[in-house]
Amino acid sequence: ANSFDEECDYLFKAVLIGDSAVGKSNLLSRFAKDEFCLDSKPTIGVEFAYRNIKVGDKVIKAQIWDTAGQERFRAITSSYYRGALGALLVYDITRRSTFESLKKWLKELRHFGSSEMVIVLVGNKSDLIQFREVNLDEGQSFAQLEDLFFMETSAKENLNVEDAFLKMVTSIYDITC
Ligand code: GDP
Numbered sequence: 001a002n003s004f005d006e007e008c009d010y011l012f013k014a015v016l017i018g019d020s021a022v023g024k025s026n027l028l029s030r031f032a033k034d035e036f037c038l039d040s041k042p043t044i045g046v047e048f049a050y051r052n053i054k055v056g057d058k059v060i061k062a063q064i065w066d067t068a069g070q071e072r073f074r075a076i077t078s079s080y081y082r083g084a085l086g087a088l089l090v091y092d093i094t095r096r097s098t099f100e101s102l103k104k105w106l107k108e109l110r111h112f113g114s115s116e117m118v119i120v121l122v123g124n125k126s127d128l129i130q131f132r133e134v135n136l137d138e139g140q141s142f143a144q145l146e147d148l149f150f151m152e153t154s155a156k157e158n159l160n161v162e163d164a165f166l167k168m169v170t171s172i173y174d175i176t177c
């Protein structure tokens with residue numbers, strides 16, 4: 001047994017997805033910055049970060065995958081999604097085009113990911129209220145329509161970031177365990 005087996009009861013894979021520059025990598029580094037282990041896999045252009053989360057008396061190791069910018073070229077491969085039980089689907093509240101891309105990302109998530117995948121819709125950059133192009137209720141309505149959890153976050157101000165990831169992890173736990 002390796003140390004990982006002794007430390008945790010479950011391993012969940014989750015992915016970050018959404019247009020380029022919406023704040024995916026910053027959300028992840030916010031979430032993972034304490035117990036933090038970033039493995040670079042430059043050959044396949046993907047990075048992972050891990051964080052252990054206690055749910056009841058169980059320890060869940062969340063393995064969160066981040067893109068290395070392939071989303072800019074719509075070149076995310078199916079292996080990115082494979083086995084993922086959860087996703088943070090991120091848009092930028094100051095750029096309407098990133099909200100309009102959500103349908104496309106959802107389609108990909110549902111095509112390549114697990115059918116039971118827990119998806120949390122995240123409207124990031126909530127600190128930039130003066131530049132807002134997508135209203136809170138638009139995010140809420142979209143999430144309701146598509147059966148997603150929803151939260152607005154700020155990676156910069158560290159608002160709701162923990163909540164968004166924890167919502168995803170605990171929901172996966174409720175469904176799978
Ligand atoms: P990614 O391409 O989706 O991984 O986006 P990044 O995490 O690289 O962030 C893109 C840009 O947005 C960077 O300049 C970040 O500093 C900025 N950014 C990310 N999150 C926030 C946020 O919550 N608020 C503000 N004001 N800027 C942010």
Ligand code: MG
Binds near residue numbers: 024025069
């Ligand atoms: Mg990134």
